[in-house]
Amino acid sequence: MRKRSFFGLSKPCFKYELATDTSARPVAIPTPGQVTLYIKTPYKQASNLLKVGTPVKTGQRLVLREDDDVCAISSATGTICAIGPFLADFGKAWTAVTIKTEGKDDVDPEFSAFAAEPSLETLERFLSAGPGEPDFSPLMDAGRPVNTIVIYGGNADLLINTSLYVLKNNIEIINAGIEVLRKATGVQEIVIAVPKESVQNYSGHLDARIQPFSSQYPYAQPLMILHDLTGRLPDESGPSSMGIHFLRAEAVAAIGQAFNSGLLPIEKTVTVIDKQGAKHLARARIGTPVGDLLKKFDIPINDQDKIVFGGPMTGNAIYSEDLPVGPDTDAVMVQDKSEIPLYSDYPCINCGDCVRVCPANVPVNLLVRFLEAGQYSEGADLYDLYSCIECGLCSYVCVSRIPIFQYIKLAKYELGRILSAEEMNEQ
């Protein structure tokens, strides 16, 4: 909970973190006793490749069936001690693989054979589950060619340091990653988005065009940067339909590191935000339980506290400290139970605070009435659902405490599902 200013006419003003404090090195988290990895495909019975007792090596590609594209990269050496279905956000069905680790690392040699010659297939095969979780499938879709790759150096939420830290401290590796990307994808136009305060740190050092953005929230949200670059926002078919593809700086660093060393990177940089709002940087193996990170920084967790993957405005709350750090987990935030704001089912009273705070001019007061009633396509057609850049400020200021942001995300998700079902029918 934050307090509203006494003068209610002033808008909330938040600033993103700028990685000014370079001396703080990330704290290394020791290899945990167990790592849990997600293979983002539904678990079906009887996988011959992965079952309890199967030994795995560090950097080994874990797939359920031989010809599967969707994989996880093992972040430790050990044996599988559990495998089963996992229900992720929005009811997505994944497979969770838990590995009991051994003390030492035994590196799987498969990738080093591919590392000499970068290709899109290699990237897709080995790095799509790596740190930063880059999605290569739009780059491989010949029907919708991508002509610009945006390397996102900002942090998509408040209080997070991860992305800028990685960008600032890995310039050479990122340059190597950019070169690999150019070679593998054939895309020449590569843009790096960084805060305008730190443009001088990067321009000339990186082999790409620098796109500055404001450090005032929410002007560095990925969708806002997309709008700055093109003047448009994507509809339900996603940003890659506009010929632009986003990769996190950490993903590019991982690509560079993998092809430089022949070893797949298995560690993720995470900002840990404690109950007082203080930030700690950590480096942990992907799959490390969140509880291990919190213990390292002596952050106590009590009943009815809240743990969030991501930042305070756009993150996702999780239900257990045993859940693992994923390849896309930039931050872990902990909230004390006394700080948790509650939402309500009060109706909108039309106060207009959301309309005035919205950076995208969405008529939120009207949109939310349609979304509450489940009329998603009306919301999209008449009230600018797809102009929303997903910053969460409308929920932050809502007097009725309506979970507006959740309604918007749900509506976009449902409309996306309808679209993909229609595309399936056409084929």
Add this chain to the structure above:
Amino acid sequence: MNSKKTLIVSHAPFWHDGSGIPERSYNTIIAALPAAFAGIAFYGAPALGVICMAMSTAIFWELLLNRAMRRPITVGDGNAALVGLLLAMLLPASTPWWVVLIGTFLAIVIGMQIFGGIGANPFNPVVLAIAILSLSYNHYLDFDSGLVNFALPFSSSMAPLATLKAFGPEAVANLNLMDLFMGKQVGALGSTSGLALTIGGIYLMLRGFIRWEISLSFIAGIYLTAMLFNMADPIRFAPPMLHLLTGYTLIAAFFLATESSSSPVNFLPMLLYGALGGIMTVLIRNIGAYVDGVIFAILLINLTNPLIDKIRPKAIGKVA
């Protein structure tokens, strides 16, 4: 995967600025209280009686309707109390208890609950109730006849707008504007003290509980329209300051026209909405049949709200 600790799970954002409907209602009540106290000071115990009756019956009606419709009990959010207080402030101190009871019934039940409660009312419930009352029980809402037996601490014993309507600007030319602003005029118990209302209004605007655009454009609309009339024919039409400081003008500018659910939220529509209310008020006062045009002017602009609120800035990223 079985942790002993239970964590709270919810959706983003995980911060909130702490605003809420109760806070909003109670702050508006606080802002309205100085004017209500001024009414009690002028009219004594009967005024206090009307205020108490209105607030308690408004809460009672909402509770009854919540129960009858098996909806969550919402009286705790302070909105019913606010509606009751504002309704009382628009009534003369002499109003009989049963008129107050009917008034709060009209405001809470007809004005709000049958549309779905807070946030769903197309009209300002207080204004709707006063409109029905003043058409149905004209006699009880006549300030002059109601207050005829009150010993008032000021010289003018006639409601200025009624006098203006009946006898023209000359009959009210002797009124001192400062006296009017300090509340020394015959009128509704909570709407005469311009000073107290303005203090309350400024408080609400600074805290952001009302939209300043609506209040200021309403006042500007009244002032400019009255000024044009006055310039055209000073014999028939009163000067603008008189219109500003008499009748329901100031309470409407700060408490009635600004009611959230029946007013627009975009910048230009708010200006249009307020100005239109001001213009209509003066039109009704000067060339209409009613003594005070504020009530019908606000009902009229409430009607225009959904239409003019369609004037809005283009959302970003739209191709067309």
